[in-house]
Amino acid sequence: MNSRTHNAGSVEQGPDYSRYSVEDLEDVLENIDQRTYPDRYAAAQAALAQKKSSAEMHKGEQIEGEDSDKPLVKPKWSERHVVARCCDIVMLVLFLGPIMTLFADFSVANRWLDNSSWAIYTLTLLVGWLWYTSLYVDKLKLQHLNSSVRGKISIVTMPLLGALLSLFLVDDTLPYVLHSVSTSHVAEHKVKYRKGDAAKHCRYKVLLEDTKTLSHDRLCLAAEEFKRLPRKGTLVLKGAESAYGFTIESYQLSYR
DSSP states (O other): OOHHHHHHTTOOOOOOGGOHHHHHHHHHHHSOOOTTHHHHHHHHHHHHHHHHHHHHHHHHHHHHHHEEEEEEOOOGGGOOOOHHHHHHHHOOOOOOOOHHTTTEEEEEEHHHHTOHHHHHHHHHHHHHHHHHHHHHHHHHHHHHHTTSHHHHHHHHHHHHHHHHHHHHIIIIIIHHHHHHSSSOEEEEEEEEEEOOOOOSSOOEEEOOOOOOOOEEEEOOOHHHHHHOOOOOEEEEEEEESSSEEEEEEEEEEOOO
């Protein structure tokens, strides 16, 4: 009885391979006698497989975490959905439209402004529909926007910007384009003015008051001409007039 107990107690316990590193386990598997110690060999194999599996999972989570912090690359034009392309073209037109009239001395006809509200609302709804439809059908575009804070903000604010730009396009750019291609005649108008503050694109400007037929904005002058004018007064504007507005070609101070 005592002999059996002594033999059982003297059985050598195997090493704890869970504490070994990957390099140590690989070394063990290369040098251990598999026939003499089959249980240890199997235990070392299992421990090595678990170590490598845990290392791969940790590496994958780390790469995923790093990628989630970086904005996705903007999809190429060829990868975009046709609706997203149409939306981009419309937004580009809205952005570039006001530039056409930025340096033009053009006054819009009041008759146009009085009847342009429906066009502004229609264009605003169209821009909003195109924007959100493009996000729905173009998953790459939506993923790109959601990958950054600025993109997430643009999802909400872009239709609002489109509404503002629609106002400028309908009330300024469109009548100017129609005026440029339509029949016009020589005309002159007496308009009250006052000198205005300098702006980046118009350092010497006078602010023109609206008349019954025209909605005036401002008139950019050369420095010498601006200095010769009184603080306020009346100008006689000469230019080409059409059903859409009036292009100011010259002016002179009215003393009456």
